[in-house]
Amino acid sequence: xTKKPSKKVATKKSSGAGSSTIWGGRFDAGxxxxxxxxxxxxxxxxxxxxxDLAGSRAHTEMLAATGIISGAxxxxxxxxxDSIAQEIESGDFAFSAAxxxxxxxxxxxxxxxxxxxxxxLHTARSRNxxxxxxxxxxxxxxxxxxxxxxxxxxxxxxxxxxxNAATIMPGFTHLQxxxxxxxxxxxxxxxxxxxxxxGRFMDARARLNECPLGSAALAGTSFPxxxxxxxxxxxxxxxxxxxxxxxxxxxxxxxxxxxxAITSVHLSRIAEEIVLWSSVQFGFVQLSDxxxxxxxxxxxxxxxxxxxxxxxxxGRVFGALNALLVxxxxxxxxxxxxxxxxxxxxxxxxxxxxxxxxxxxxxLAEASFDGTRMKAAAGAxxxxxxxxxxxxxxxxxxxxxxxxxxxxxxxxxxxxxGCGLEELTLADMQAVEGDITKGVFDVLGVDNSVASRTSxxxxxxxxxxxxxxxxxxxxxx
Ligand code: ARG
Numbered sequence: 001x002t003k004k005p006s007k008k009v010a011t012k013k014s015s016g017a018g019s020s021t022i023w024g025g026r027f028d029a030g031x032x033x034x035x036x037x038x039x040x041x042x043x044x045x046x047x048x049x050x051x052d053l054a055g056s057r058a059h060t061e062m063l064a065a066t067g068i069i070s071g072a073x074x075x076x077x078x079x080x081x082d083s084i085a086q087e088i089e090s091g092d093f094a095f096s097a098a099x100x101x102x103x104x105x106x107x108x109x110x111x112x113x114x115x116x117x118x119x120x121l122h123t124a125r126s127r128n129x130x131x132x133x134x135x136x137x138x139x140x141x142x143x144x145x146x147x148x149x150x151x152x153x154x155x156x157x158x159x160x161x162x163x164n165a166a167t168i169m170p171g172f173t174h175l176q177x178x179x180x181x182x183x184x185x186x187x188x189x190x191x192x193x194x195x196x197x198x199g200r201f202m203d204a205r206a207r208l209n210e211c212p213l214g215s216a217a218l219a220g221t222s223f224p225x226x227x228x229x230x231x232x233x234x235x236x237x238x239x240x241x242x243x244x245x246x247x248x249x250x251x252x253x254x255x256x257x258x259x260x261a262i263t264s265v266h267l268s269r270i271a272e273e274i275v276l277w278s279s280v281q282f283g284f285v286q287l288s289d290x291x292x293x294x295x296x297x298x299x300x301x302x303x304x305x306x307x308x309x310x311x312x313x314x315g316r317v318f319g320a321l322n323a324l325l326v327x328x329x330x331x332x333x334x335x336x337x338x339x340x341x342x343x344x345x346x347x348x349x350x351x352x353x354x355x356x357x358x359x360x361x362x363x364l365a366e367a368s369f370d371g372t373r374m375k376a377a378a379g380a381x382x383x384x385x386x387x388x389x390x391x392x393x394x395x396x397x398x399x400x401x402x403x404x405x406x407x408x409x410x411x412x413x414x415x416x417x418g419c420g421l422e423e424l425t426l427a428d429m430q431a432v433e434g435d436i437t438k439g440v441f442d443v444l445g446v447d448n449s450v451a452s453r454t455s456x457x458x459x460x461x462x463x464x465x466x467x468x469x470x471x472x473x474x475x476x477x
Contacts, residue, residue, distance in 0.1 A: 030098075040097040041340050047347060048102050049088050051137035052130070053081050055213060056106070058233035059125055066226050069120045077121050080114040081106075101340075102134075103127050124223035125216060128247040128335040132212035135343065137234060139256050142350040143205045149357040150198050150263070154191050154475050156365045161187040162468040166461035168446050169284065169374035170383060177381035180446040183369060184468060185459040191471050193266040198475075200259040208252035211236035215246030218334035248334040250324065250342050257321040260349045264314035267356050271310035274363065278304045283373045288366035291359075306363055310356045317352055320345035378446045382411045382421055387443040387452065396435050406433045420445075 031039065057078060064074035084106055087093040099105045104127075111118035161184035171181035211231035214221070220243040227239035240246040277284035287304055295301035323345045327338050385407050392403035409432045414421050417428075422444035429436040442448055454460040457467075 036097055039100060039337075041101045041343070042095050042097055042099065042105055044344050044347060045102045045131075045340075046088075046095055046105070048131075048134040048138055048343075049106070050085075051134040051141075052102050052106055053085050054137065054234060055130060055133045055230075056081055056121060058230045059213060060121060061233065062226050062229045063120070063123060065229060066224055068123055068223050068225070073117050073120050076114045076117045077110065080110045080118065083113055084109050101127070101131075103130050124221040124225050125213070126218075126247070128217050129212050129215040129243075131340075132215070132247050133234070135250075135346075136208050136210075136212065136236075136252060139208060139253055139346065140205060140235075142346075143201045143256065146260075146263075146350070146353060146357070147198050147201055149354060149361070150194050150201075151476060153357055153361045153364075154194050154471070156361050157187045157191045157194075158468050158471050158476070160184070160364060160369075161191070161464060161471070164369065164371075165464040165468060166450075167369065167371045167374065168378045168450055170378040170380070171459070177377070177383050179386055180378040180383050180450050181453075181459040182450060182461055182464050183371075183374065184461075184464040188464065188467050188471060190266065190270050191475065194263070195471075195475050197259065197263040197266060200262060201256070204252065204255035204259055207255065209235075209237045210240045211238070212240050212246035214239060215243035218244050218247050244334050248331075250328055250339060253342050253346050254321070254324050254328065257317070257324055257346065257349055260317050260353050261314075261321045263353060264317040264356070267353075267360055268311045268314040270360065271307040274307040274367075275304050275311065278302075278307070282377070283370055284377070285370065286368050287363060288368075291363045291366060306359045310360055313352050313356055317349045320349035375446060379420060382414065384421055384444050384446060384449040385411055387449045388421060388440065391440055391443045392433065392436075395437070395439060396433070398433075 060069070060074050060077045060081070063069040064071050069077075084093065087109070093105075093109065095105055096108075099108050107118060107121065110121065164183040164187070167183040168180050169183050169186065170177040171179050171186070211227065211234060213230045213234070214225050214227035231237070231239045274285065274287070276282055278287055287302070287307075291304075291306050292302045293305045295303060324342055327341050331338055388410065389400065389403040389407040392398045392406055393400050396403075398406065410421060410424065410429065413428060413432065414424055417424070422441060426436070426438050429440060443452060451460055451462075454463060457463075
């Protein structure tokens, strides 16, 4: 076996001074630089600074209200926290990897600003309940942001639907022309999907909105804290019922990522349709210049890069969900440092989803749909054959199987003549089924076909108009 050459590096001391001032009481030496590299989370968890400050303020006020710390100490701590907020927001705060994470960076700065009193802030608290609280607050904020963004996307889709309640396009199954539908109906399908996505985020929000603060390390605390007070101050519905659960679980983050993953599936499907529809072969839609890119070699190209990226980025969100599930599944209760790995996937998924929703919204808002091309394509491939079969059943009383067969023969006839079903003559029709009357032409052709689909949730323009108005009420108010 060859000896690992890294030993020397591994024992090198970190640049940080001696043993940690925060937890270093029983340590003689500081961490190795590699320990610092693997242990520090400040590079990413500084994003929790506002939540961490809010948690510390609520905790400080509670400690003073319960008499655990003095009013004067509370005032000093709150003043220090305000200064830190300003320093971070103005970019003057010096984040340090030697201080591991956002919690210790802030606490250390507090002690620089107000001296020993800073040490009272961490009374009856552990980083375990602190980080669980911060992260819940962050995910809650992310949910609220994404909900607003999804609502904006729904608004764009609903307005396209309203304008295009009667714009005919082919409806597909197996990506083969199936039956004509309207563009408005197709857009409203996505409005429903994004509506359920918003529902999933809101369900997750309702479950996550309990406060872990006061769970301390895992067992609770011997101090007479008031958990209801901190929970209320932070906008939580109530304190979490069990201190071990409070610091152990990250199911709220998993739920967030699951909802994000499903939303990404929906975004990816509409993105894929934009990619297809904007091709020369389909020609259903043209993206605005602002959402297209050219090719460096082929001057004629107009590429739907933003749609492709929305489709592609879904993979990152699925990966984030998978990463967190795997991180959590083997952890014994309560806290394990593995859980520090929960943040990056959640941050990345939230950022990815936000940019994808915004890009999709922008693309759709500026897209121009080609109603003429869509209508022509809707008529191709004998798309109203089902209407013909239904007419034979309804008007002539044929059993559906027989009607299906007769229609098949008529499709073959039209195919041989190189025309559409509606272009066959009555004599052509009667040669196949003698009882057919000229009334059949009322259901042939895409306009008639679409107008006849008046069943609840169907594609008739009148339905789509009403559905767009109903969706506006349901989702945008
Ligand atoms: N940075 C840590 C995390 O994100 C904070 C909690 C540390 N707790 C501890 N017992 N070491 O999980």
